[in-house]
Structure formats: structure tokens, C-alpha cells
Amino acid sequence: MTVAGVEPRNNAAERAIRHAVIWRRTSFGSQTQAGSNFVQRMLTVVTTLKFQRRNVLEFMAQAVSAKHQGKPSPTLLPQIPLASTVVKNAA
Numbered sequence: 677m678t679v680a681g682v683e684p685r686n687n688a689a690e691r692a693i694r695h696a697v698i699w700r701r702t703s704f705g706s707q708t709q710a711g712s713n714f715v716q717r718m719l720t721v722v723t724t725l726k727f728q729r730r731n732v733l734e735f736m737a738q739a740v741s742a743k744h745q746g747k748p749s750p751t752l753l754p755q756i757p758l759a760s761t762v763v764k765n766a767a
Contacts, residue, residue: 692723724752 696719706712725732738750 721752728754
């Protein structure tokens with residue numbers, strides 16, 4: 677509260693988990709550990725992709741396709757443009 681420009685509450689984190697909290701309250705949770713693991717992973721994927729402004733349905737289609745073809749799964753890591761990773765030599 678004493679640092680200018682810093683919010684006193686962590687509203688970004690609260691907004692990130694809001695969907696998961698609402699799902700848990702309205703769905704009565706899951707009945708098995710496998711179901712809990714599935715929900716945990718899906719909520720993580722959806723929240724991560726939305727935060728990165730990536731298409732969730734497109735990602736899921738790529739993941740299923742990769743699994744059927746025996747290829748590696750797509751990554752949840754942020755997509756960094758190639759131009760920003762190039763280091764310029766000092767002249």
C-alpha cells in the first residue's frame with residue numbers, strides 16, 4: 677500500500693482462478709483422482725492460453741492431432757517472435 681503504482685491486492689491472480697472457482701462450485705467437483713487431474717490440467721491449459729491470447733480450440737485440435745499422429749504435443753510456453761530472439765553484434 678505504500679509503493680506508488682502497485683495494487684494493494686492481487687486482482688490479476690484472483691481473475692485468473694475465477695473460472696476454476698466457479699466451475700468447482702457449480703459442478704460438485706469430480707468423483708475420482710483421474711477426473712480431478714483432468715480438470716486441473718484443462719483449467720491450466722485454458723487459463724494459460726487465454727492469458728497469452730491464444731485460441732484454446734485451435735490448441736486442443738493441434739494436441740489431439742499430434743497425439744493421433746505420434747508427434748510431440750504443442751507447447752504452452754509463450755510464442756516469442758523470432759525477430760526478438762536475434763542478438764545483434766556490436767560494431
